[in-house]
Amino acid sequence: MTTDSATKSGAAAVPVLDARALNRATLARQLLLHRSGRSVLDAVGHLLGLQAQNTRPPYYALAARLDGFAPERLSTLMAGRRVARTVTLRSTIHTHTAEDCLALRLFVQPARRRELGGFRTGLAGVDLDRLAVVARELVEAGPRTMAQLRQDLGAVWPDADPQALGVAARCTLPLVQVTPRGLWDESGQVALTTAEHWLGRPAGPAPTAESVVLRYLAAFGPASVRDMQAWAGLTRLRSVFESLRSRLLTFRDPAGVELFDLPDAPRPDPACPAPPRFLPEFDNLLLSHADRTRVVPPAHRGRNRTGNQAHRTLLVDGFLAGLWRLDTDALVIEPFGTLPKAAREEVAEEGERLLRVLHPGRSYDIRFSAAVRR
Numbered sequence: 001m002t003t004d005s006a007t008k009s010g011a012a013a014v015p016v017l018d019a020r021a022l023n024r025a026t027l028a029r030q031l032l033l034h035r036s037g038r039s040v041l042d043a044v045g046h047l048l049g050l051q052a053q054n055t056r057p058p059y060y061a062l063a064a065r066l067d068g069f070a071p072e073r074l075s076t077l078m079a080g081r082r083v084a085r086t087v088t089l090r091s092t093i094h095t096h097t098a099e100d101c102l103a104l105r106l107f108v109q110p111a112r113r114r115e116l117g118g119f120r121t122g123l124a125g126v127d128l129d130r131l132a133v134v135a136r137e138l139v140e141a142g143p144r145t146m147a148q149l150r151q152d153l154g155a156v157w158p159d160a161d162p163q164a165l166g167v168a169a170r171c172t173l174p175l176v177q178v179t180p181r182g183l184w185d186e187s188g189q190v191a192l193t194t195a196e197h198w199l200g201r202p203a204g205p206a207p208t209a210e211s212v213v214l215r216y217l218a219a220f221g222p223a224s225v226r227d228m229q230a231w232a233g234l235t236r237l238r239s240v241f242e243s244l245r246s247r248l249l250t251f252r253d254p255a256g257v258e259l260f261d262l263p264d265a266p267r268p269d270p271a272c273p274a275p276p277r278f279l280p281e282f283d284n285l286l287l288s289h290a291d292r293t294r295v296v297p298p299a300h301r302g303r304n305r306t307g308n309q310a311h312r313t314l315l316v317d318g319f320l321a322g323l324w325r326l327d328t329d330a331l332v333i334e335p336f337g338t339l340p341k342a343a344r345e346e347v348a349e350e351g352e353r354l355l356r357v358l359h360p361g362r363s364y365d366i367r368f369s370a371a372v373r374r
Helices: 019-029 040-046 057-065 071-079 098-119 128-141 146-156 162-172 195-199 209-220 225-232 238-247 341-358
Strands: 083-087 093-097 175-177 192-194 249-252 258-261 277-279 313-316 319-326 330-335 365-368
Touching: 019 209, 040 057, 040 071, 040 093, 057 071, 057 277, 057 341, 071 083, 083 098, 083 195, 093 098, 098 162, 098 195, 098 209, 098 225, 128 146, 128 162, 128 192, 146 162, 175 195, 192 195, 209 225, 209 238, 225 238, 238 258, 277 341, 313 330, 313 341, 330 341, 341 365
Parallel strands: 330 365
Antiparallel strands: 083 093, 083 175, 175 192, 249 258, 277 313, 313 319, 319 330
16 A cells, blocks of 8 residues: 555554565665765764665665765765764764764663663673773773773773673773774775764764654654664553654554654555665664564574574565675676566666676676575
């Protein structure tokens, strides 16, 4: 069902959105249904950051979403300290705008504090407020690797577990990875300082939960309360959605779960075409909902990862349809099933575009290979 006839909560009938309707709506918000002409900075902000467990995924994520993207555009912003790499959502590294490095970290800070609960034994006798002060002084005196920071903190708390001390510093302070780490085609070990020091500005007040909910729906909606909680790594957000109910539209998914959305957000016709897209490992499209069937068909659940290692994924008709990798001489595509000729040609064309944008001047073949059952 399309959403054109959607009604406010409390109406007699609540429209049901099937997986395809949710897919097209989410792709539109994620700039994956049509490539966007947004600037890199605007796109990173709209998407509330890009998963960056590894250094290259943000570049692949933007290449799939933006028209005219070149990797130097993100590297320039990073070198200019307008975006940075930091731990925020789900306790994972994201590339955020400078503003979100500070604001979103404050929003998810309760989850970072809870994370320390698993390290109580190793932190016995450690005053966490004092640790935050000491760690801040250390990293602002000069960026430190985590090994160096653990060693320095261990000199102050010799009886504490070094690993726990490092986790405590990461959970109590908004630490960012300084460049050249994260720049395209440059290397550098992880060295840390505070976001305030690196970005040259103090942290403002934490954003309201309501404002973050609205931003989440703009980038990932329509969505349930549990969807947003999975995205943020937080709990107890039901009351926030309830406070916004009069400003939102409501729907149901096929299982009857209530979904919320912004009234003016795009909800395209489910029959509209979705071009193939090559996404990096850990792309937030596949990680930001409790129910991922809007992108991952039940038959392919779990096939985009092996244990904790995620694989680069291929979307065909908007849904997970295979994996891909870049070997020394070829872009290797592993579809999960037989692709029709037209779809195969579209995938190859999109692969050629990926290579032109991110690897110009290099010669790669494009090879289709039978997917290994994972």
